[in-house]
Amino acid sequence: MDFSFTAEQQEFRKVVRDWVEKNCPKNVARDLEKEEFAYPFELWDKMSAAGLHGIGIDERYGGSGGDIVVQAITARELARSLAGLTWVWAISSFAGAKSVGLYGSEEQKERFLPELAQGRLRFSIAVTEPSGGTDLLGGMRTKARKVDGGWRITGQKMWSTAAHVADYLLLLAISDEEAPKRTQGKTLFLVPADSPGVETRQIPKLGMRAVGSCGVFLDDVFVPDDLVLGEVGRGWYTLLGTLNNERILLAALCTGIIDGVLEESLAHMDTRTAFGRKIGQFQSLQHYIADMVMWQKQAELMVFNAAWLQSQGKPCGLEANMAKVVASEYANRAADLGIQILGGMGYAAETDAQRYWRDSRLLRIGPISSEMARNSIAESVGLPRSF
Template sequence: MMGGREWMDWMLTAEQVAFRDTLRDFVDREIPKAASRDAERVDGAYPHHLFDRLAKGGYHATGVPVEYGGRGADLVTQLIQARELSRSLAGMIWIWGSTSFAGANSIGLYGSEWQKKEFLPKIAAGDLKVTIGFTEPGGGTDVLGALETRATRTQGGWLINGAKKWCTSAHVSDYVLLLARTNDEVARKHQGVSLFLMSPKAPGVTLSPLTTLGMRGLGTFDMTMEDVFVPDELLLGQPDNAWRMLLPTLANERMLLMGTCLGIIDGVVEDTLAHMKSREAFGKPIGSFQAVQHHFANILMARHQTELVAFNAARLADAGADTFLEVTMGKVITSEHAVAAADLGIQIFGGQGYSGDNDMQRYWRDARLMRFSPINNEMARNLVAERHGLPRSF
């Protein structure tokens, strides 16, 4: 690859390098960038063909334990997958990432043996889709403070009432990983909440489509629930203890986000370099102009920093370290670098970068989400400061 892209191969095992190279070839052959651009032009029409291509390559199995039909890959390998897919898919990486986070990771960590045997092989084979239902209409980063969805005991299960927002791909998902309050008699708001696997097709569920700036081809929905029955076997883990269960999986989500940001920057680098060599102005390629070269150098330096931060966090996590600070800081650093890189790419492309006929504007739209989701960068900075002994600011 150009420009010493593989400088960090020394950080990877031979197996991880082989996985990356195989996946990169697969993406270039099976999932060209135009496929993502075309898919999002029909807002909310889920790109089943892209999901199926990943199933064909066995890439839904990456994070699933071997004993349940998966690859059992470590976090470095999952980071590599997020990166390589995002070169082409950008924000639509979540056709893999949502099920990986909500399904493979959460069920793999906290599911009963029956749940693991029932769901994980289907996820690995690409036969099951899972989305996330955490955010409420009245909240965003303050997930617990805004949590009004309730699950109440009934014979053989639970009745769920409430509403969720930003349920991406809910219209094609088999299950929603749903956060609901199950006990109001608690000392602190992180107590008394539970996780459920709820079918978005169940009686009592209503989906309303949302228009979004990015990830258009996946479809994003508001979801309301009125007396939706969920059987006991679809309660995930222990009741009333969901928040402590979620903390490791939220760290995994931030890891995948860092890989997504890194892949977006890869796409920006590749497309910008090609444009700088082919586009001419005043009788010579625009890549010969000093100001343009400086913009491009800034993109490369942003990628370099992003790569160091992301792979350091993944390696520490695989070694069993507490990576709360690394993934929280990394989420901020990588998302801001990705947005800045895409913005510089648009500047280099000029009017062409503003056009929907190329990917530069799509990189920016997809990266922009990462600065406030799944936690906004301002709140992430608060958490970093608090971990260093400063008083809580919220």
């Protein structure tokens, strides 16, 4: 068994880390998030110029190739500095590139993938609803009605990241109210965000600032037939591959947050003195660091195990859920200890510990709550369905 990166993957990781240090170090991330409702277009453009949006897109469509392992390396290295701002890159990567690349028609791939690879298109995922939350399918109310040449969609979505600046929404809606199962009768659409009847409103929130989280309102929005992604009525099954990809990338992002917390904590412990010596000599603080290092390794192993399985075309839903739970909970615990290590300065906006904590806190809730993921994990070993 070989758990190490290949030489090519190691070199790629170094290239991304060097790019991050030059273009978006931690102080830049702190400055960007001060303006909660100002999307960081400059950061997006830098990512476009570096070719980051082409990662995971087949070279024949203008991308740079790379599998989910490469995407996870990218997410981790970005998050070490950017934390939640990593979604500036990741959302279009899985909501657009992954979804269209997996399930799009050849015409859709030729239409969207080159533009995505060049950073000329932004996507947002519009699946969660106000009445549903974790009960995604049971709480769905958004409906798509078939008309000549397309569909008319009416409803509301919540927590659609960067929908206010997106060109397209990856949107799931009920297309057949008579379907016998709730996993059936849903269709996935690529909705132009500037369509008449689409309105977005940003949601003020604790963390994940600047990238923007939105409510999306759809009032009789027309979507042509050629913007249906996958088969009509099988949108949920189409979406599953995207959701697995999202959970793996989220877990990689959380691992990057642990990396960043460790860096900041160790730097502070090496320079801060109290009671006549550096606080890095204090046993209790050393134990905090030891815990973080163990959490970091556990998260890393689980993330890249899930990524490797997906890259091999093997089932990975269980592994993606486990990686998401472990990495998100450890990231939040590490960030909390990071604040404790820095003391009062850990609570100050001029340091990163509080930013890592705020951003990682949401990731224990979405895109799937830790509780719901645990339900799925428990079912995998034969326990009865609990919801």
